[in-house]
Amino acid sequence: MQQMVTDNTRRNLLKAALVGIAVPVLPLGCANKVMSTRKPALIGCALQGRDKYSVVIADEQGLPLKQLPLPSRGHGVATHKTLNHAVAFARRPGQYFIVFDYITGETITLKTTKPNRHYYGHGVYSNDGMWLYATEGERTTSRGIIGVYDVLGGYKKVAEFTGFGIGPHEVIVMPDDKLAIGVGGVHTDGRKPMNLSSMQPSLSYLDATGELVEQVSLPDHHLSIRHLAHDGSDTVLCGQQYRGEPDAYPSLLAMHTQGGEMRSLQAQLEQWARFNHYIASIAATKEWILATSPRGNCYGIWSKQTGLLEELNALPDASGVIAYAGYFKISSGAGGVITQYSPHKKNKIQSGIQWDNHWSRIF
Incomplete structure (x- = not known):
């Protein structure tokens, strides 16, 4: 029964994604003559009403140029430095990511999860553009996985990095090619947390081979490390979700430089x-x-x-x-x-x- 449900889900996701291929993605907002002077600069997922979702390509002002329908609610988007590729990831526990051309709006490929896996909603391209890294998890344990996909090989999965904790959310690539991962530390059943009393979040760094080279944490283990950015250099910014007492309000942001301590x-x-x-x-x-x-x-x-x-x-x-x-x-x-x-x-x-x-x- 589980296999049948999974196969049906994959077929439905593929059918929805193919809409992006079969139906032209139309410009929004302005006349075509004006549109021709506006270039894609920003991409984000969007809501379109009840149970309708899309990924939107916008100009540098944030005004929409094109949009592509999504099979279900999206979350994060990765963009390629040299190809016209972008990847929209399903919101956790997600079942797909979709690769598309942000100039034409055409779907390039759709990847769906195996029966006991899900996506956490984020991914990033390597600095050289050869690989796509995606945060993934095992449904029954929330074991953290970084899926490695070969960009020029049609986004075929070629490796999995693990051993850094449970519930990874966002991954970014540092200028030195290391991966920084916001490890939430929360085991979930769907979106329901199961281990708040024993959760172990961390900011974890992996090298290009997937080896864990550094792992740091905050004093309060109820601060689930989730969203990341870096400053263009060697400093990581991490944003937290607090899973402790409702009337406590700790700092939700921290900075870290490799080899140092967390600074709230x-x-x-x-x-x-x-x-x-x-x-x-x-x-x-x-x-x-x-x-x-x-x-x-x-x-x-x-x-x-x-x-x-x-x-x-x-x-x-x-x-x-x-x-x-x-x-x-x-x-x-x-x-x-x-x-x-x-x-x-x-x-x-x-x-x-x-x-x-x-x-x-x-x-």
Whole structure:
């Protein structure tokens, strides 16, 4: 029976993905003549109403150019530095990732999980573009896996890295080619946590062969390390989901440089309470760190030098953020797009898109 359900699911996912091949992906918003001057710059998953989901390609202002239907709700997106490839990952416990051409909108390939596996919603390309790394898990144990896929070989899985913990969420590639993994430490049944009293989150580093070379943690084991970014150099920013006492509000952001200790970023207790125990997306420039909280309907800006919160802004369903040319672009589930140049200096437009979770930049 399990095999039949899995086969049916795969067939349904494939059928849904093929819609992206069979049906032209139409430009949105402006006339074709105007559209021709706008280039793809941002990609993120979006909601389109009840049980309808898509991945949206937008210009540098955050205004949509094309969208591709998704079989189910998406989460993170990986973008290739030289090919016109992007990968949308299903929200955990996800059953698929879909590779598409962000210029034409055509589907390149759809990968689905084996019966006892799922995707955690994130992945990243290697610096040389040869490999795609995806966070994966074993359903019955939440054993953490990094799936390694051969890009030029049609995204065939060629290796699996494991042995770093359970419940990995986001993986990023550092400039020195190491993988940094936000290991949540939570065993789940679907989305239900099963081991909150014994969870063991970590920030883990693997080398290119999958060997665990460094692993650090925070003092409070109820801080599930989930979302990551790096500053373009050697510093990792990690955002946490707090799974402890409801009326406790610890720091939800930390910085780490390989070989050093975790450094928690600072804010007042009532300011951390605004984030409702959850950090979604993070980005950093040379001076500033920005983190969003869709659950808290807000985002904050920290000084990278002092580690202190400089500004806290309300934003309904604050979702994705990317850093570009020294400033930030922030998305909202209510359709807003914020350009944040520095603390207290920003502008806002409406995109008409119900952005969901994360944004990625096209290189």
